Amino acid sequence: GSLPLALGIDLGTSGVRIAIVNRNKDLIYTSSVNYENNLEDYHDWINSCEKLIREIPKSFKSNLVACSVDGTSGTIIACDFQGDPISKAVPYHSNCIDETKGILKLSTIKNSSLERYSSIRKALYLTNKYGCDILLRHQADWITGWLLNNWDLGEEGNNIKLGWNLLSKTWLKDVQNLEWRNCLPKIISSGNLFGTVSSSISKRLDLPRNLKVFAGTTDSNAAVLAVNPSSTDGVTVLGSTLVIKRFVNGPIRSHGITNHLVGGQWLSGGASNTGAAVLRRFFSDEDLIELSRQINPEIDSGLKLMPLMIKGERFPVNDPDLEPILGPRPTSDSLYLHGLLESIARIEAQGWNKFEKLGIKAPQRIITIGGGARNPQWRRIRERIIGIPILSSKKQPAEGVALLAMQSIHKSL
Ligand code: ADP
Structure with a gap:
């Protein structure tokens, strides 16, 4: 060996x-x-x-x-x-x-x-x-x-x-x-x-x-290291909150962006208040799997939601007064979930755009970790909305x- x-x-x-x-x-x-x-x-x-x-x-x-x-x-x-x-x-x-x-x-x-x-x-x-x-x-x-x-x-x-x-x-x-x-x-x-x-x-x-x-x-940070991202990869953590991360040459100074040094390399991250926690408010993990199967990720739900748990967002926009929009809720649960998944994907897309505005080139590929990475329909919805190939990973921080x-x-x- x-x-x-x-x-x-x-x-x-x-x-x-x-x-x-x-x-x-x-x-x-x-x-x-x-x-x-x-x-x-x-x-x-x-x-x-x-x-x-x-x-x-x-x-x-x-x-x-x-x-x-x-x-x-x-x-x-x-x-x-x-x-x-x-x-x-x-x-x-x-x-x-x-x-x-x-x-x-x-x-x-x-x-x-x-x-x-x-x-x-x-x-x-x-x-x-x-x-x-x-x-x-x-x-x-x-x-x-x-x-x-x-x-x-x-x-x-x-x-x-x-x-x-x-x-x-x-x-x-x-x-x-x-x-x-x-x-x-x-x-x-x-x-x-x-x-x-x-x-x-x-x-x-x-x-x-x-x-x-x-x-x-x-x-x-250990979770990000686990997927061993290359310099052109971005990493999205779809856990209770949505966090986007990227290895960079030096710290990025902007509201809502945190900078870490990991093994001597700068790792910048933007953490939104939205994320998969809002899904858990409406659906069990079992429901999420079943309802997601009913979604056609290639089409748009037509819903416009702002999936925050409570008022206020810090990244990609800094607005402590931003109000959640979680309705009107359609009668179809899978349509509602479709809308929620799309609205979180739009926030992720804005996050990567914000990084670009701050001088960080768009990633050529996004690697996703966290509970939301288990969802294949969401992966496809995100690819459609963000326009970058997405890979799901089950790697662990250890x-x-x-x-x-x-x-x-x-x-x-
Ligand atoms: P954290 O460690 O940040 O609490 P995890 O990475 O363990 O979070 O992920 C938990 C989240 O994953 C929950 O908010 C849950 O709604 C979400 N989740 C679990 N299964 C799915 C699924 N199939 N599709 C989308 N989200 C899911």
């Missing part, structure tokens, strides 16, 4: 998946397990990782040379200086609404994308509760610490939500001035070396003693972060 091998560990919302790739970038092993309790329970994180690592066949395990971790972006845990958690984790979707007052005192964070659902509210909540002699670590960083028996470090992309600035490579001023700045990790760039697996973990899980651990990325580990060890040699 093609040795050596790299391991990727993906900590998701409902469980953990691991993947192993060889140096030809082939996936040679993958396995997953659901959390017994939930995302907040760090015992679940460890137990899931231990179980999956123990079960890796010996012939693969002994050839592992590199490992990287990705986790749900914005899930954070408070621990002591030895890494022992002080509480349950605060999951990414928690909005810590009681911390609004604290946020309003932070002038550079107030009214920025960091205000809601960022890790800053969660950090305020945790430091108010447990004081400032603690470490604040995101899920991927905490598990990486567990592999190394050292919780000092954090990966750059996972820490944007805590106020890390990728361009200046410093913490935002407001964050630097806070009394909890010592709770923050020392930042390592995605793809750079975190360290070598600890001797106790190596013994207990029978991992090679010199297994190198490289800084990983967030779960959504494979992406394994590829990142493989790329990182090559660069480090």
Whole structure:
């Protein structure tokens, strides 16, 4: 076989998946397990990782040379200086609404994308509760610490939500001035070396003693890496929300666009508030399959909808007052679904146009991942409306972060 091998560990919302790739970038092993309790329970994180690592066949395990971790972006845990958690984790979707007052005192964070659902509210909540002699670590960083028996470090992309600035490579001023700045990790760039697996973990899980651990990325970036897009490919994530992503030469500065560094490459993304969540409001996943079969994707439904869950859009247009239009609903459910799928496709088309206006050439091909990628009729509707060939992918983030580990060890040699 093609040795050596790299391991990727993906900590998701409902469980953990691991993947192993060889140096030809082939996936040679993958396995997953659901959390017994939930995302907040760090015992679940460890137990899931231990179980999956123990079960890796010996012939693969002994050839592992590199490992990287990705986790749900914005899930954070408070621990002591030895890494022992002080509480349950605060999951990414928690909005810590009681911390609004604290946020309003932070002038550079107030009214920025960091205000809601960022890790800053969660950090305020945790430091108010447990004081400032603690470490604040995101899920991927905490598990990486567990592999190394050292919780000092954090990966750059996972820490944007805590106020890390990728361009200046410093913490935002407001964050630097806070009394909890010592709770923050020392930042390592995605793809750079975190360290070598600890001797106790190596013994207990029978991992090679010199297994190198490289800084990983967030779960959504890992999903993009998994499809291994070329420079002319675009990636659309059709999950609860619609996100379009593209590797670019440098960060794009425009409202609603986020920039990440993944393994040294800039990845820009535009996230709309629309997406497949609005479909779930009206239809079960089973209904979606059945009703989609009744759609002829080559013709237009004639419906004009604005498929937002609530008022307000951030990308491709920035309009906090944009109203959802979800009716009039025709009597035919499949016609209604047809209209919804088309209206989301039109927003995606506008998104790619917006990227073009910002100087990013239109992709020659779009690769789609996420729950919506399972729908062949939607794929065809999107091709018709966007005018670019579309490929659906079932690749998982674990494979992406394994590829990142493989790329990182090559660069480090
Ligand atoms: P996330 O991780 O963002 O919550 P997923 O990638 O798991 O989302 O995708 C879940 C979404 O996929 C749901 O909103 C659901 O409506 C949508 N979905 C599931 N099956 C289909 C289908 N056959 N066609 C279109 N959308 C689907």
